[in-house]
Amino acid sequence: MYPIASHWLNYIDGDWVDSAQHLSVNNPGTAGPLATIAQASVEDAERALLAARRCADSGELTRARPAQRVSWLLRIAEEIRAVADEGAWVLCQENGKSLADARDEFIEAARYFEYYAGMADKIEGTSIPLGNGYMDFTVYDPMGVSAQIVPWNFPVSICARSLAPALAAGNAVVIKSPELSPLGMCVLVRAIVKAGLPQGAINLICGRGREVGAHLVSSAKVDQIVFTGSVPTGQSILRDAAANAIPSVMELGGKSAAIAFADVDRKQLLASVKSGIFFNAGQVCSAMSRLLVQREIYEDIVQAVVELAEGLSVGLGQDNPDLTPVVSAAQLAGIETLCRRAVDEGAVLATGGEAHSELTGHFMRPTVFRDVRADMCIAREEVFGPVLAIIPFDSEEQAIEIANGTDFGLVAGVFTQDISRAMRCVRRLRAGQVFVNEWYAGGIETPFGGVGLSGFGREKGQEALYSYVRTKNVAIRVAGE
Numbered sequence: 001m002y003p004i005a006s007h008w009l010n011y012i013d014g015d016w017v018d019s020a021q022h023l024s025v026n027n028p029g030t031a032g033p034l035a036t037i038a039q040a041s042v043e044d045a046e047r048a049l050l051a052a053r054r055c056a057d058s059g060e061l062t063r064a065r066p067a068q069r070v071s072w073l074l075r076i077a078e079e080i081r082a083v084a085d086e087g088a089w090v091l092c093q094e095n096g097k098s099l100a101d102a103r104d105e106f107i108e109a110a111r112y113f114e115y116y117a118g119m120a121d122k123i124e125g126t127s128i129p130l131g132n133g134y135m136d137f138t139v140y141d142p143m144g145v146s147a148q149i150v151p152w153n154f155p156v157s158i159c160a161r162s163l164a165p166a167l168a169a170g171n172a173v174v175i176k177s178p179e180l181s182p183l184g185m186c187v188l189v190r191a192i193v194k195a196g197l198p199q200g201a202i203n204l205i206c207g208r209g210r211e212v213g214a215h216l217v218s219s220a221k222v223d224q225i226v227f228t229g230s231v232p233t234g235q236s237i238l239r240d241a242a243a244n245a246i247p248s249v250m251e252l253g254g255k256s257a258a259i260a261f262a263d264v265d266r267k268q269l270l271a272s273v274k275s276g277i278f279f280n281a282g283q284v285c286s287a288m289s290r291l292l293v294q295r296e297i298y299e300d301i302v303q304a305v306v307e308l309a310e311g312l313s314v315g316l317g318q319d320n321p322d323l324t325p326v327v328s329a330a331q332l333a334g335i336e337t338l339c340r341r342a343v344d345e346g347a348v349l350a351t352g353g354e355a356h357s358e359l360t361g362h363f364m365r366p367t368v369f370r371d372v373r374a375d376m377c378i379a380r381e382e383v384f385g386p387v388l389a390i391i392p393f394d395s396e397e398q399a400i401e402i403a404n405g406t407d408f409g410l411v412a413g414v415f416t417q418d419i420s421r422a423m424r425c426v427r428r429l430r431a432g433q434v435f436v437n438e439w440y441a442g443g444i445e446t447p448f449g450g451v452g453l454s455g456f457g458r459e460k461g462q463e464a465l466y467s468y469v470r471t472k473n474v475a476i477r478v479a480g481e
Contacts, residue, residue: 001318002089008037008186010191010206012044013051014199019044023179026098028325029361035094037182040207041396042215045174047205049221051143052172055200056223059411062142062170066121070170072195073117079108080160087191087226091156091184092317096362097175097280102156102184108444110161111189115444120168127474135476140469143247144223145353147216149209149237151229152327153283153384155185162226162249163192163458167201169468174203176213179229180327182206211232213392214385224468230284230451231382244282248355249457249467251449253382254410257290257403258427258439259393261416262297264439266370269301269415270308272439273388276413278366281326281471282386286411286448288439290372290379291390292399298392302370305390307352309366314356324360326385332362335385342369342378347389351385374402382408396421404430409451413439432458 008025009016013307019038027034040048055061061069080087088103095102102309122167125138146166150159155178166173177185189204205212217225218240225236225248234252241248258276260269276288293301310321326332332355352367364385373380379389395397403412412423412431426434428453432450435441458464 002086004035004090004093004183006035008035008183010038010040010044011186011193011202011204012048013203023182025094025181025183026328027093027361028327029093031329031361032446035183037186037206038206040212040359042211044205045207045212045215045229048174048205049216049219050217051200051203052174053221055172055198056142056144060198061167061172061201064325066123069120069170070117071099072197073113073120073164073168075195076192077110077113077117079194080106080113080188082144083187083191084110087156087187089182089318091181094183095181095317096327097156097317098201098320098324100320101280102317105154105157105184106188108157111444112157112160112164116164116168116465119165119462123169123465123469130148130316130475133478135478137474139474140169140223140466141470141472143468143470144171145221146173146226146468147176147219147222148178148226149213149216149229150178150185152180153280153285153367155181155190158228159185159188163202165465165469166226167197169465171468172201174205174216174222176209176216177204177206179206179208181461190425191442213237214240217241217246220241221465222246224248234455249449250455251285251457251459252453252455253408254285254287254450254454255289255380255382255406255408256411256413256431257292258288258299258413258415259292259399259403260294260301261396261418261421262294262298263417264415266301266304268437270304271412272415273305273311274308276439277388278323281324281364283326283384284333286433286440288413289383290390290403291385291388292393292401292402293390295394302350302368302390305388306368309351309388312326312366314359314363314366317360321441323363323366323386325363329362331384332364335364335383335387338377338381338383339367339387342376342389345376345378347372347378349374352387374405380406396425400425400428404428405433407453410454411450412433
């Protein structure tokens with residue numbers, strides 16, 4: 001257990017600074033206050049943008065040999081690992097997630113910096129043959145100033161996911177942390193600044209999205225926007241960004257489906273259901289929120305999933321239970337509303353469906369709906385909670401049609417022992433990533449992003465790095481040729 005400061009600050013232009021107004025941060029497990037943080041104003045956001053702009057324009061991030069950026073990123077990774085235990089405690093208390101998962105989040109953040117450190121000196125252009133008398137080649141320039149808006153569900157790892165490649169490519173960054181869980185990111189940035197980055201290279205502000213976030217994404221000082229969050233907010237950001245034609249990476253919502261065929265390894269499937277929808281209380285954009293089960297095994301799988309859900313331990317994050325609280329009272333109320341609507345539409349509630357009334361914090365019972373139709377709200381709308389909709393299917397064709405039958409397209413899953421069938425499904429599923437026989441297979445090295453209302457652009461892996469650079473072509477007429 002680590003003491004948690006009662007008040008936290010923003011990091012702007014090399015200094016930790018307070019603001020006239022403060023935001024309250026609560027503990028989801030107790031529903032009580034935890035700390036306060038400086039509420040950044042539009043003026044604070046403008047100071048951060050000016051600092052980042054000055055840093056980017058100065059060339060301090062790009063004049064030095066790329067090996068210098070490698071050193072910075074590796075040092076950052078070391079510093080993050082050094083604060084992983086302290087940061088995990090803070091993140092667990094403010095976000096509600098398990099202490100083990102919170103620590104894993106800091107370690108994952110360190111891994112992002114290690115991974116992109118290995119690429120910072122390998123951003124190489126190409127030579128293009130144009131025939132005698134010409135020399136032509138491409139170079140990659142950093143975007144300049146990257147504005148990054150981070151969500152509350154995985155604030156530390158998602159911050160690192162975009163910050164590491166941005167710095168590897170030589171960008172200066174302004175980060176807006178989420179109002180609900182900003183403290184772990186303060187611990188993260190406190191570690192990062194120990195690496196000795198140039199002043200203004202990184203700025204961290206916490207403010208209201210409709211004010212501070214809106215100012216960032218509409219500013220002409222911004223060269224790139226990176227956003228992870230809800231579809232409506234993403235759409236609003238894109239409208240603001242359009243005025244200045246600011247390129248954006250958008251990772252939005254999901255309503256992802258796993259398809260379980262009759263030959264599925266049931267132990268493997270149940271392990272994936274447990275992590276796929278109940279990890280982090282289901283507050284995961286790529287959660288397994290729909291489970292499509294072939295009719296031959298439907299009753300057996302439904303029974304096994306219900307038993308799994310009812311056997312989960314529920315409690316405070318520091319006790320590392322199977323199911324932790326959701327992040328806020330508003331989040332809990334929204335989940336319950338969707339569950340009631342599902343019942344009204346005819347979905348059969350197999351277990352759960354309401355809050356844990358005997359627990360003080362924002363705890364939702366693990367919930368399973370069966371006999372769900374593809375046109376029901378519970379099969380089409382993102383719940384962002386520990387709620388699974390189970391849908392029967394008869395044929396491979398029908399399963400693909402149901403899985404693809406939403407406006408989202410983030411991830412999907414196939415569970416079968418038939419590799420030919422698995423590959424047929426992989427080709428036809430409308431998703432940015434497809435898991436076969438293990439939900440959340442992949443890692444930092446694998447590109448991640450969606451299609452449709454799940455957004456565009458890719459994070460993670462080598463592919464993500466090229467979202468943080470611009471391609472410049474140089475064509476030279478060689479004299480005398």
